[in-house]
Amino acid sequence: MTELARYNDRLYTKLELNSLGGSHKYRAARHIVQRAIERGDIVPGHTTVIEKTGGNFGFGLLAACYRHDVQVDLAIGLSFSPLKRKLLECFGARLIGKDMLRQGLTPREVVEHHVQCQEQLGRQYYYTDQFNNLDGVEAHRLSTGPELAAQLIEQGVGKRILFVGCAGTGASFTGVTQSLIDHGFDVDAVLVEPAECDIRKGIFGDHRLEGMAVGVPPPFLDWSLVNEVCAVSLEETLDAQRHFYRHNGIHIGNTSAGCFAVAKQLLDRNDYQDKVVVTMAYDSGLWYADILEEAGEAV
Incomplete structure (x- = not known):
């Protein structure tokens, strides 16, 4: 169980950066792999898991697969964190298609390509396909959500909750x-997106909040659960990141800080005065040190 960090009596953040694999993605990876083994889609010692990922789901897959003797092959876009790519290789993942990506x-x-040519490549692949695998939603509905509910009940915060989160696949937000x-719980849910994007309209501009608004509409986002969409800028994100560290001593990731920035703003809104606000710290900010240089900050 990951800790629920308290900012004040009305704002809490679940520290998913302390999950195995370093992010909330471990929960989905573990559940997807376990279900695939139960169905016989993954045969430990024989099957190789294959996935396209910007990093966090890859770390989750490695942590979930090692215990089952399952190899992991990953295709990672060249624009994603170089540190994550290097560490994934160091920890045992095989990064595939580098030349193809450069082309x-x-x-x-x-x-x-690799799935189609698996026989020639000497592999037996199982594609976890996080953007089309409903087991990812189930993971958060059966694991993350119940943990958070139990922690909120233990804190005695009442039943009126404002959940502030973001969406890549939308699995965690919906679940x-x-x-x-x-x-x-009586839940209002606010979806956070980068200022450069409009997820509902399918507009995805360039931004540095990796993990949200990833270039395609979130396939598992249940829009009927979304009460409001709020945009956040890079400047607001970095300010919230610094603020969270000064208050809690934890360096949260960019998407986490973006959600925290919006949550702090909503605390003072009249229509949310009777609700306790809850956010997620999806991963650590240590992955993204280069963002400070990009934003004109001193590292």
């Missing part, structure tokens, strides 16, 4: 929100 192919195309409702 302009997408990570999805790299994965599709956690629905789970809180399952546990009897």
